[in-house]
Amino acid sequence: MKASSIKKYLRPSTIIGRKSTFANAFASALAPHDVYSPELVDAAIRDLGQDPDADLECVxxxxxxxxxxxVFNRVTKGEFSGHGHRVRNLVPSCRxxxxSKGQKPWRDYLDALxxxxxxxxxxxxxxxxxxxxAQPVGMDDMRHKAHDELERFLEIRKQVFDLMAEADRLAVVIRQKASH
Ligand SMILES: [Zn+2]
Incomplete structure (x- = not known):
């Protein structure tokens, strides 16, 4: 290891640098989820050509x-994708x-495999x-059915990001003043 490699540690860290983590949390909070029902799960597994009572295999x-x-991520580019923790968005898979699939579309992954x-x-x-x-919840549909709540939700998200940026600006001043 070269002594100069210490350089990457010698810089300030920012709160807004964590923005994507917070954006993911806001998006995930909107994601729908199914209540567990054996009938729902069994029908889905059968559509995958598998026996719901046997050990499941990787699709x-x-x-x-x-x-x-x-199958589809809850968040794409920091926004809610419309998909969530639903039976028809979860498929049996090996580790x-x-x-390996990660964020790739399922079809692209199967093509490559x-x-x-x-x-x-x-x-x-x-x-x-x-x-x-299996159909995603559309943002337009959400806006139509819960307009006021969604507007306020998005406003809060913006405020959180604005406050994070303001705290970063204050941190710069605090560090400067404290170092004199
Ligand atoms: Zn597999």
Whole structure:
């Protein structure tokens, strides 16, 4: 290690630098979730071509599933995507596929993975996602049904960001004054 590598630690940290974490928290708070229902889950698993009473397999590669992959992320570019913690947004997945897929669209991931029965997997995913329960909540719909609350929610978010920026400006002054 070179002594000069210490440089990256010798700089001020900012509160607004955490903005994306807060933006994600605001977006996630709007995400819908399903109440657990075995019937809902079983129907979804059957649409994926699997037996809900057996050990589930990864929808991407077919190995034993160990996690639930969010097909669509709750947040895209800091805004609420319309998708949430819903049965039709969660698919059985092995850890490797869950991590490798990351933020990629499910279809792009399957294309890149290219399993031998890819087309059958695509067809099953499409069937699973064609259900009315898989459709995202639109921002327009939300604005229509909860206009005042959403406006206030977005105003609060803006205020939080403005206050973070103001605190950063104050921190600069405090550091300057304290160093004299
Ligand atoms: Zn897998």
């Amino acid at each position: 991407y590669c077919g190995r034993e599933a160990a996690t639930w992959d969010h 490797t596929c869950n991590e 290219d399993p031998p029965d890819k087309q059958a997997r695509i067809d099953r995913m499409e069937k699973f996602l064609s259900s009315a329960d």
